[in-house]
Amino acid sequence: MSTVFIEKELNDHIKYVNNTGADLAQYEFAVVGPFCGVADNAIASTEEGYFHVQEGLHIQVGSDYMKAAELTFATLGQAVYFDAANKKFSDTSTAGYYKVGVLVQTKASDGHIIFEKKRYVEVVPEPAE
Numbered sequence: 001m002s003t004v005f006i007e008k009e010l011n012d013h014i015k016y017v018n019n020t021g022a023d024l025a026q027y028e029f030a031v032v033g034p035f036c037g038v039a040d041n042a043i044a045s046t047e048e049g050y051f052h053v054q055e056g057l058h059i060q061v062g063s064d065y066m067k068a069a070e071l072t073f074a075t076l077g078q079a080v081y082f083d084a085a086n087k088k089f090s091d092t093s094t095a096g097y098y099k100v101g102v103l104v105q106t107k108a109s110d111g112h113i114i115f116e117k118k119r120y121v122e123v124v125p126e127p128a129e
Contacts, residue, residue: 002029019046030083060117063089
């Protein structure tokens with residue numbers, strides 16, 4: 001489970017169907033439709049619920065749930081990616097991952113990062129041949 005904590009936000013939530021294929025816990029990060037969302041409450045799979053969808057300076061997300069070997073997060077401003085298959089964050093642009101934000105605090109000694117969340121996901125494309 002990739003639960004996160006909200007550093008700060010304005011009130012910008014949407015009601016949307018949990019189309020992730022799994023139940024979501026409160027504050028779990030998820031890609032729902034075109035949105036980078038954080039569940040307001042527990043939301044069962046295929047049920048409607050409310051998601052935090054604000055972006056940028058108005059919502060900063062923190063987590064220590066990162067993909068092994070893709071967790072350096074040492075450069076402020078670098079992109080943050082999400083591997084929805086295993087619900088982990090990554091610092092590596094990989095085809096099929098989602099670009100979900102920009103790093104605003106490098107990885108701390110306790111393993112946490114903080115990033116400004118995007119409103120809409122951006123799918124990392126397959127490399128051009």
